[in-house]
């Protein structure tokens with residue numbers, strides 16, 4: 001399997017964040033990793049290191065295995081072949097060092113769980129033993145809700161919130177444990193431009209100040225283009241990984257999809273044209289902006 005870049009040096013944006021950590025110690029290390037369900041190989045031979053403070057965007061058509069990759073990193077799905085370490089150990093579910101923003105699922109309208117309850121669960125839901133002091137917990141929950149612009153509906157049941165409002169609460173929950181790795185599955189979905197900026201700003205600040213590594217699944221690279229160190233692009237069982245300028249090119253994506261794909265840059269934005277249903281066994285929209293469906 002050809003890859004654009006196997007292990008990159010830390011790009012300028014991440015050097016500060018990675019300074020205190022051993023730059024030789026990836027927080028995620030996949031070696032010759034394969035994931036298949038029956039005859040359907042989602043990706044094979046994946047070789048990838050993610051460093052502290054790095055921002056990795058994961059792109060690819062529907063069904064290419066982006067969410068499944070996050071599930072593998074979370075220890076919820078076993079690899080079919082190859083190996084993985086997360087923070088130097090085999091992955092295990094429930095680690096408080098990993099924050100996870102799942103793909104959008106709407107809360108049932110009758111749920112009584114409030115926004116602040118969900119964030120509190122992120123804070124002490126994994127812990128055994130006595131709960132944190134009430135006042136400390138409340139202050140931290142308020143800080144997290146405030147950071148995502150969700151204070152005004154902190155006490156509203158989740159089922160009464162819009163999709164975008166729920167999404168912001170999920171981001172606050174994922175950040176609650178000060179994670180060393182943040183896994184995000186299309187966190188900008190349903191968010192207007194202003195709240196997209198709030199969330200991307202928050203993630204950027206988190207990686208800058210704490211060296212948190214970010215794996216960010218998205219159909220739209222443009223809202224995070226300024227943050228992305230490397231792109232992992234999955235398609236047809238294969239992949240490419242490298243800086244956006246190397247991966248998001250007509251020649252690289254044409255090779256990956258096995259058919260002609262045009263990548264054009266318009267006023268600093270990346271537009272991918274022609275990546276339609278290219279043998280993943282799944283449908284994929286025809287004209288994409290930033291590598292995904294519209």
Ligand SMILES: Nc1ncnc2c1ncn2[C@@H]1O[C@H](COP(=O)(O)OP(=O)(O)OP(=O)(O)O)[C@@H](O)[C@H]1O
Pocket residue numbers: 037042060061062063064065066067068069282
């Ligand atoms: N546990 C499972 N058993 C069998 N097939 C599965 C399982 N989990 C995922 N799949 C299949 O693997 C494929 C990849 O799914 P995945 O959700 O990882 O894709 P994706 O790239 O995130 O797609 P999308 O862009 O639509 O969110 C899909 O066809 C899915 O049905």
